[in-house]
Amino acid sequence: MAEEVKSRGKLFVISGPSGAGKGTICSELMKDADPAELCLSISVTTRAPRAGEHDGVHYYFINEEEFEQLRANDGLLEFAEVYGHHYGTPKQKVIDKLNAGIDVILEIEMQGALKVRKTYPGGVFIFILPPSMAELRKRITGRGTETQEAIDYRLSQALSEIAYIDKYDYAVVNGKLDEAVDRVKAIIKAEHSKVTEYIYKMIEQYKEDE
Amino acid sequence: MAEEVKSRGKLFVISGPSGAGKGTICSELMKDADPAELCLSISVTTRAPRAGEHDGVHYYFINEEEFEQLRANDGLLEFAEVYGHHYGTPKQKVIDKLNAGIDVILEIEMQGALKVRKTYPGGVFIFILPPSMAELRKRITGRGTETQEAIDYRLSQALSEIAYIDKYDYAVVNGKLDEAVDRVKAIIKAEHSKVTEYIYKMIEQYKEDE
Numbered sequence: 001m002a003e004e005v006k007s008r009g010k011l012f013v014i015s016g017p018s019g020a021g022k023g024t025i026c027s028e029l030m031k032d033a034d035p036a037e038l039c040l041s042i043s044v045t046t047r048a049p050r051a052g053e054h055d056g057v058h059y060y061f062i063n064e065e066e067f068e069q070l071r072a073n074d075g076l077l078e079f080a081e082v083y084g085h086h087y088g089t090p091k092q093k094v095i096d097k098l099n100a101g102i103d104v105i106l107e108i109e110m111q112g113a114l115k116v117r118k119t120y121p122g123g124v125f126i127f128i129l130p131p132s133m134a135e136l137r138k139r140i141t142g143r144g145t146e147t148q149e150a151i152d153y154r155l156s157q158a159l160s161e162i163a164y165i166d167k168y169d170y171a172v173v174n175g176k177l178d179e180a181v182d183r184v185k186a187i188i189k190a191e192h193s194k195v196t197e198y199i200y201k202m203i204e205q206y207k208e209d210e
Numbered sequence: 211m212a213e214e215v216k217s218r219g220k221l222f223v224i225s226g227p228s229g230a231g232k233g234t235i236c237s238e239l240m241k242d243a244d245p246a247e248l249c250l251s252i253s254v255t256t257r258a259p260r261a262g263e264h265d266g267v268h269y270y271f272i273n274e275e276e277f278e279q280l281r282a283n284d285g286l287l288e289f290a291e292v293y294g295h296h297y298g299t300p301k302q303k304v305i306d307k308l309n310a311g312i313d314v315i316l317e318i319e320m321q322g323a324l325k326v327r328k329t330y331p332g333g334v335f336i337f338i339l340p341p342s343m344a345e346l347r348k349r350i351t352g353r354g355t356e357t358q359e360a361i362d363y364r365l366s367q368a369l370s371e372i373a374y375i376d377k378y379d380y381a382v383v384n385g386k387l388d389e390a391v392d393r394v395k396a397i398i399k400a401e402h403s404k405v406t407e408y409i410y411k412m413i414e415q416y417k418e419d420e
Contacts, residue, residue: 127405133416162413170403173412183403190400193380193393195337202383203372206343 009098010191011120013106014184015113016128017158019140021174025128026107028181038103038188041094044070047085050145060090077119080111083150087112103188110161117167124191126184127168131175133159219308220401221330223316224394225323226338227368229350231384235338236317238391248313248398251304254280257295260355270300287329290321293360297322313398320371327377334401336394337378341385343369 016022030040044060046067055061062070067086070076079088089106097104106116106123116123130136136158140151165171170187174180226232240250254270256277265271272280277296280286289298299316307314316326316333326333340346346368350361375381380397384390 126403129412159416162416165405165409165413168405170400171405171409171412172403183399186396186399187403189393189396190380193336193382193397195375195378195381199375199381202339202381203375206369206372 009100009102009104010188011094011098011104011106011116011123012184012188012191013108013113013116013123013125014128015108015110015125015168017110017130017136017161018154019136019143019158020128020130021139021177021180022107022128024177025172025174025180025184026105028177029105029184036102038105039097040105040107041089041097043087043089043108044076045085045087047083047087077106078108078112078115080109080115082109082111089116110164114164114167124170124187125168126170126172126187127162127165128180129162129165129171129173130158131173135175219310219312219314220398221304221308221314221316221326221333222394222398222401223318223323223326223333223335224338225318225320225335225378227320227340227346227371228364229346229353229368230338230340231349231387231390232317232338234387235382235384235390235394236315238387239315239394246312248315249307250315250317251299251307253297253299253318254286255295255297257293257297287316288318288322288325290319290325292319292321293363299326320374324374324377334380334397335378336380336382336397337375338390339372339375339381339383340368341383345385 014022014026026040029038033039042056042058042060044062044067046062046064049055049059049061053059064086067088070088070090071079075091076088077091077094079086081087087109089108089112094104094106108116113125117125130139133155137151137155140146140154146154172180172183172187224232224236236250239248243249252266252268252270254272254277256272256274259265259269259271263269274296277298280298280300281289285301286298287301287304289296291297297319299318299322304314304316318326323335327335340349343365347361347365350356350364356364382390382393382397
């Protein structure tokens with residue numbers, strides 16, 4: 001039967017400028033996700049936890065020495081330095097999930113996304129855009145956790161990151177959160193309908209049926 | 211504002227073997243479609259209407275002479291002969307809708323789909339598959355409108371059509387109708403999130419914002 005054909009999971013890389021809302025979109029996605037179908041990769045980081053962030057949930061918070069060891073042992077799918085802190089994706093966990101047929105979402109900064117694009121071209125790359133630069137400024141300012149210098153730096157970074165959008169497969173404008181989440185869900189569903197090796201296997205089974 | 215960027219409509223070609231359910235899927239799609247966003251192209255055909263089929267709704271029913279005239283005047287986007295009857299897609303109506311920014315769905319046989327793939331490579335090609343050949347046989351037999359010879363012919367045609375699946379972008383298995391319809395809707399939504407010229411225009415606007 002067609003339904004029995006097992007395919008590998010797909011890697012979805014969700015990226016975009018700070019303040020565009022990629023973290024919120026990923027949290028919403030995971031709310032009604034079946035863990036046997038979709039999981040979120042948890043990154044390691046050397047930055048300190050923000051209020052409300054928990055180790056093993058939002059990030060694995062590690063120190064510089066631990067990070068260096070992981071990197072030296074080829075244990076990271078990608079890593080990047082952002083605002084002076086290190087971030088990275090533990091490689092083996094992602095591979096295990098994909099091999100088990102589970103989709104994996106990586107929510108990472110652009111530097112990391114571009115590295116994954118090179119090492120894992122089979123991934124699906126989604127860029128989250130703010131509806132406008134004015135709105136992005138409002139969101140970053142509204143956090144209340146940043147100095148004016150940090151805000152200006154984030155905005156100029158956002159503009160230069162958006163220039164790399166052609167390295168991505170999809171762009172999702174995060175104006176209304178539920179619409180943006182629906183759009184990412186549609187992308188995941190559509191990607192699983194692409195004509196691939198999986199479909200060719202099904203076809204072989206039709207021939208055996210007859 | 212980003213929302214004001216106008217993009218052309220997209221052409222979605224829905225095809226697949228007789229009995230796979232492409233017609234039913236298209237009818238369901240149109241039920242909650244906004245005519246300002248999505249419309250179904252109505253084909254011309256020289257075959258006689260089946261019970262319940264209406265001119266201008268399911269097809270434009272025309273005679274051989276009228277068909278020849280349309281074809282001679284380059285008035286068809288594609289045309290095909292299936293089981294001894296002619297089918298075709300009126301070209302100008304499709305182009306007008308696309309230019310107005312409205313998506314157009316073409317529900318056509320494989321011969322026609324492959325022609326459109328050549329003349330309109332910007333189209334999105336979706337193949338509807340039956341869940342199994344056994345189920346396809348059941349569906350075709352269940353219609354009660356076909357002779358045994360016609361049923362056998364349709365089944366062998368189905369197998370040879372499925373061999374062309376690599377000419378399509380997406381494959382949707384029509385086991386449960388609502389799931390298949392959801393999947394086609396997801397494909398339409400995802401296709402509108404692809405990084406395209408439209409996105410580049412938005413990016414230019416971000417720069418002007420700042």
